[in-house]
Amino acid sequence: MIAKIWNKSYWVSETNPFILKNQYSEMLIESGFNILDLVDHNFKPYGYTALFLLAESHLAIHTFPEENKTYIEISSCIKNKFENFLKINKRSILNDSFKK
Numbered sequence: 001m002i003a004k005i006w007n008k009s010y011w012v013s014e015t016n017p018f019i020l021k022n023q024y025s026e027m028l029i030e031s032g033f034n035i036l037d038l039v040d041h042n043f044k045p046y047g048y049t050a051l052f053l054l055a056e057s058h059l060a061i062h063t064f065p066e067e068n069k070t071y072i073e074i075s076s077c078i079k080n081k082f083e084n085f086l087k088i089n090k091r092s093i094l095n096d097s098f099k100k
Helices: 017-031 079-090
Strands: 006-012 035-042 048-054 057-064 069-076
Touching: 006 079, 017 035, 017 048, 017 057, 017 079, 069 079
Parallel strands: none
Antiparallel strands: 006 069, 035 048, 048 057, 057 069
16 A cells, blocks of 8 residues: 545635534535544634544644635545545535635
8 A cells, every 4th residue: 555645725715613514524424534523622702623533534624714714624545535525525615716
């Protein structure tokens, strides 16, 4: 086996923690990822960070509400699940002009 990680990072304009957590949970499951755990934290006065621990690696969410944007990063050691996620992500309600 060769060690390989597929990775993508991008920005979205959604900053609501409830929407982000639910939408990314659904996309991960639909992509075939196995969510082992979710650790998240709401910062005061604002801001949110979440980490989905996956059997296949991780997905991180970091909001910047003061700038109306959220940083997303997904890493996976399983290419087909990673590619499935990217396809699902393209048709997601979170797909917007901040993506690069």
